[in-house]
Amino acid sequence: MPVTENALSEKIFKEKPILKKSVLKRSFYERDTSLVAKDLLGKILITVSCDADIQIKNEFCAGMIVEDEAYYGLNDPASHACNGPTPRSNIMFETPGITYVYFCYGNHWLLNAVTEKFGIPGAVLIRAIEPIYGTSIMSYRRSTNRLENLTNGPGKLTQAFGIKRDFNGRDLTDTESPVFIIDGSGFKNPYLQVSKKEIVSRPRIGIKNGTDKLLRFYIKDNKFVSKK
DNA sequence: ACCACGATGAACT
DNA sequence: GTTCATCGTGGTC
Numbered sequence: 001m002p003v004t005e006n007a008l009s010e011k012i013f014k015e016k017p018i019l020k021k022s023v024l025k026r027s028f029y030e031r032d033t034s035l036v037a038k039d040l041l042g043k044i045l046i047t048v049s050c051d052a053d054i055q056i057k058n059e060f061c062a063g064m065i066v067e068d069e070a071y072y073g074l075n076d077p078a079s080h081a082c083n084g085p086t087p088r089s090n091i092m093f094e095t096p097g098i099t100y101v102y103f104c105y106g107n108h109w110l111l112n113a114v115t116e117k118f119g120i121p122g123a124v125l126i127r128a129i130e131p132i133y134g135t136s137i138m139s140y141r142r143s144t145n146r147l148e149n150l151t152n153g154p155g156k157l158t159q160a161f162g163i164k165r166d167f168n169g170r171d172l173t174d175t176e177s178p179v180f181i182i183d184g185s186g187f188k189n190p191y192l193q194v195s196k197k198e199i200v201s202r203p204r205i206g207i208k209n210g211t212d213k214l215l216r217f218y219i220k221d222n223k224f225v226s227k228k
Numbered sequence: 229a230c231c232a233c234g235a236t237g238a239a240c241t
Numbered sequence: 242g243t244t245c246a247t248c249g250t251g252g253t254c
Contacts, residue, residue, distance in 0.1 A: 069235070078235070080250090088250060105236045106247025112235085125235055155236050206235050 022182040029096035033122040037070040044184040061134030067218035073121035078210030081121035092121040101168040108155030130224040
């Protein structure tokens with residue numbers, strides 16, 4: 001199934017009222033982190049580039065979230081908040097619905113959505129996305145034309161979507177934000193309707209501790225999931 | 229001040 | 242399957 005750079009895309013960018021109606025509200029994020037993680041599958045992430053360089057200013061990228069992981073606080077040994085707040089993990093205790101973007105392995109920026117009530121740490125790591133719009137920009141940023149290789153990993157998708165340090169602490173519930181998430185159902189995109197999301201739950205990956213619980217979620221059989 | 233390591237990805241064999 | 246580049250963070254001294 002080819003990517004749908006189609007009428008949906010035009011609506012996303014030109015019909016601001018629809019955008020504002022479709023954007024996920026703060027109450028969506030102010031819940032148990034695993035519930036938020038499961039409900040984020042099938043939702044649409046949108047970024048607006050603010051790259052200082054080159055010709056990709058004010059360009060949109062959009063894609064469907066197909067894989068993510070839940071991270072909690074004190075009782076979660078894999079969480080950055082497991083020892084309480086630090087300069088880095090402070091933001092996990094903050095207002096739900098904002099981003100937590102951090103630098104990993106010396107190369108990569110990873111995108112999280114902050115969850116739970118203010119003061120309770122929690123975040124959902126966005127691990128994989130299925131591109132919907134902006135693939136030429138994604139290809140440019142990723143230095144590859146292979147569609148399946150653009151956004152099938154947490155570090156890959158941030159590179160493709162232009163998410164870096166300055167995307168930390170941004171409001172995902174604001175359509176004027178450089179990054180926000182909408183419920184795509186309002187766009188009546190047949191392609192998205194086809195993906196009746198069957199959610200698979202597995203242990204989180206890439207961590208040593210905290211693999212006992214099933215906190216990784218992905219859409220069954222979606223080819224953009226980072227690893228089966 | 230020091231240092232081990234990581235919510236990864238790419239390039240290998 | 243393997244190795245390794247890369248550097249911010251946080252724990253320890």
